Amino acid sequence: MKVKVSVDEDLCTGCGNCYDLYPEIFEDRGDEISKVKDELGGNGAILEGELAEKAIEAAEDCPGEAIIVKIIE
Numbered sequence: 001m002k003v004k005v006s007v008d009e010d011l012c013t014g015c016g017n018c019y020d021l022y023p024e025i026f027e028d029r030g031d032e033i034s035k036v037k038d039e040l041g042g043n044g045a046i047l048e049g050e051l052a053e054k055a056i057e058a059a060e061d062c063p064g065e066a067i068i069v070k071i072i073e
């Protein structure tokens with residue numbers, strides 16, 4: 001499976017769940033709002049395998065419904 005992942009900065013509340021639980025995918029952009037890590041390609045990054053599964057879990061757990069995951073393959 002391959003997914004495209006991004007964080008909608010307008011919906012993110014800065015709760016920190018995603019970058020606390022999945023620091024391999026998300027990071028605090030500097031003001032507690034989350035973003036996909038630059039080393040993965042930033043928002044809009046394409047993830048595969050275990051990272052893709054974790055991104056889906058993070059999206060399901062996000063209280064702001066701010067994590068957008070699109071399955072592309």
Ligand code: SF4
Binds near residue numbers: 007033034
């Ligand atoms: S879990 Fe959702 S609301 Fe919380 S920091 Fe991450 S993207 Fe933002």
